[in-house]
Amino acid sequence: MTAELTTKPTPVRSSDTPGRAPRRLTTRSVLTRYGLVLVWIALIVVFGALKPDTFLTWLNFRTMFNSQSMLVMLALGLVICMVSGDFDLSLAGVYSVSMAIIGRMNITESIAIGWAILVAMFFGLLVGAVHAFFVVKIGLPSFIVTLGSGTAFLGLAYALSNATISGVSSPFADFVNKDIGGLQIFFFITLFLVLALWYLYGYTPLGRKLYFVGASRDVARLAGLPVQGLRAGSLIAASMVAALAGVLSAGYLDGSDPSVGGSLLLPVTSSTLLGATAIWPGRANPWGALIASYFLVTGYTGLQDLGLSGWIQQVFYGCALVVAIAVSHFAGRGATSELDVGV
Numbered sequence: 001m002t003a004e005l006t007t008k009p010t011p012v013r014s015s016d017t018p019g020r021a022p023r024r025l026t027t028r029s030v031l032t033r034y035g036l037v038l039v040w041i042a043l044i045v046v047f048g049a050l051k052p053d054t055f056l057t058w059l060n061f062r063t064m065f066n067s068q069s070m071l072v073m074l075a076l077g078l079v080i081c082m083v084s085g086d087f088d089l090s091l092a093g094v095y096s097v098s099m100a101i102i103g104r105m106n107i108t109e110s111i112a113i114g115w116a117i118l119v120a121m122f123f124g125l126l127v128g129a130v131h132a133f134f135v136v137k138i139g140l141p142s143f144i145v146t147l148g149s150g151t152a153f154l155g156l157a158y159a160l161s162n163a164t165i166s167g168v169s170s171p172f173a174d175f176v177n178k179d180i181g182g183l184q185i186f187f188f189i190t191l192f193l194v195l196a197l198w199y200l201y202g203y204t205p206l207g208r209k210l211y212f213v214g215a216s217r218d219v220a221r222l223a224g225l226p227v228q229g230l231r232a233g234s235l236i237a238a239s240m241v242a243a244l245a246g247v248l249s250a251g252y253l254d255g256s257d258p259s260v261g262g263s264l265l266l267p268v269t270s271s272t273l274l275g276a277t278a279i280w281p282g283r284a285n286p287w288g289a290l291i292a293s294y295f296l297v298t299g300y301t302g303l304q305d306l307g308l309s310g311w312i313q314q315v316f317y318g319c320a321l322v323v324a325i326a327v328s329h330f331a332g333r334g335a336t337s338e339l340d341v342g343v
Contacts, residue, residue, distance in 0.1 A: 032281050033278060033279055033280075033281060034278065034279070035277075035278065036274070036275075036277060036278035036288070036291055036292060036295060037278065037291055039295070040291065040294070040295040040298060043295070043298050043299055043302065044298060046302070047298070047301075047302030047305065047306075050302075050305075050306060051302070051305045051306065054305050055301075055302055055305050058182065060301070062182045062183065064294065064297050064298065064301060065183055065187055065294070066183060066184045066186065066187055066252075067297075068293055068294060068297045069184070069186040069187045069189075069190045069248070069252070070095070070186075070245050070248070070249045070252070070264075071264065071267055071268060071271060071293050071297070072190050072194070072271070072289065072290055072293045072294075073189075073190045073193065073241060073242075073244065073245040073248070074091050074092065074095060074241075074242055074245050074264060074268045075268050075271040075272045075275065075289040075290075075292070075293055076190075076193055076194065076197060076241055076286055076289055076290075077091045077237075077238040077239070077241035077242045077245070078091060078238065078268055078269070078272040078284070078289075079197065079272055079275070079284045079285065079286055079289050080197070080234050080237050080238040080241065081142070081234055081235060081238045082214070082272065082276075082284035083201060083210050083211055083214050083234065083283070083284055083285075084210050084213050084214045084230055084231050084234040085213060085214035085215075085217060085231065086135060086142040086231060086234065086235060087142050087143050087146065088131070088142065088146045088235065088238050088239070089143065089146040089147040089150050089265065089269075090127065090131070090146040090147070090149045090150030090153060090239070090242075091146075091150070091238065091239070091241075091242040091268060092150060092154070092242075092261040092262070092264040092265045092268060093149065093150035093151065093152070093153025093154045093156075093157070093261060094123070094124055094127055094150070094153055094239050094242035094243055094246070095242045095243070095245050095246040095249070095260075095261045095264065096153060096154055096157035096246065096258055096260065096261030096262070097120075097123060097153045097156050097157045097160065097246070098120040098121075098123060098124060098242065098243040098244075098245070098246025098247055098250075099120075099157070099246040099247070099249055099250045099256050099257070099258070099260065099261070100156075100157040100158075100160035100161040100246075100256055100258050101116060101119055101120040101123060101160065101246075102116050102117070102120055102168065102246070102247060102250035102256055103160070103161045103165050103168075103250060103255065103256020104160045104161050104256070105119060106168055106169055106250075107165050107166070107167045107168060107255065107256065108161070108165065112169075113168070113169035113171075113172045117247050120243050120246060120247050121240060121243050121244065121247070123243055124239040124240040124241075124242060124243025124244070125236060125239070125240055125243075127149070127153075127239040127243075128235050128236030128237070128238065128239030128240060129232075129236055130149075131145060131146060131149065131235045131236075131239065132231070132232035132235045132236060135231070135235060136228050136231045136232045136235070137228070142235075150265070153261075154258075154261060154262055157258040157261060158258045160258070161256050161258050162258065163258075164255060164256070164257040164258075164259070165255050165256050166253075166254050166255030167254070167255065168250050168251055168254050168255060168256075172251045173251045173252075173254045175251065176248055176251030176252050177251065177252060177254075184252070186248050186249075186251075186252050189248065190290075191290075193241070193286075194286045194287065194289075194290050197286040198285075198286045198287055201285065201286070209225055209230060210230055210234065211283065212225065213225060213227050213230050213231065217231075246261075266314065266317050266318065267293075267296065267317050270292075270296060270317045270318075271289055271292045271293040271296060272284055272289050272292070274288075274292035274295070274296070275287075275288030275289035275290070275291060275292035275293070276288055277292075278291055278292065279291070296316065296317060299316050300312055300316045300317075303316065
């Protein structure tokens, strides 16, 4: 039975199985999988034509790629949960507390950055374990549990550091902000995580089992998969990714700002759900999350260049969230049915 699960799980259409080369590729399937990429390119062309002096500059694109690394990393954390069938709304809160821990220990208390990072990462591990207990062991809805804990964590971040402070350990800040061709280490760490998750979910038996659990827990359990362990591992991994994002953001910003995380929940959710409409349609996936995150930042950056004020960001993300849910729903119902085997 295990051998069968690594190829074509019963509840998962072969057209949706990641990590496999397609036998037949049609125009419709190309548009379904890569439509978001095409729209992103079209968006760049339109804004570039309207504002060539400000939008079509390497400085502008470099700023977008570097500044949104935290958003992409948090979206990847949500992808990890969604693949196995859960939803984590606490990631922005974990991110905030992680950053506050760095600020409190390293900046305020002058504790070595290495110890501060270990404590922040342990916090992510602990949060994931607690979520796994309530969601997997007790059986409470992940949406409710993580929404409540995430709200509490945002308050805890203010308790640890109720003001913006700067002065993170210089070697750590220099490392995170080191340029490689104009792009910073934070961006490349995020890209590496995308590649690692893409390989895990697309080309390993573990990745296919995780997707199988997300597709049907009952069938996966009857097939002999350790459903509870896989779900618990995903929740823990997601929280640790959020904690890592907070640690790296403290270096990127050279400080700690407890207010940053409060504005990230909507864009993270929008990016992840919108990303589920691309590459592996109908499924949360790492490349889709990356593309969607930069599609969204391209959109509101271009609109701001056209003279619209800061309110456009929330409007753009909110509309994208509604569209993402609708498109992902239809994509999951059969937009990819023309493919014999997924990418």
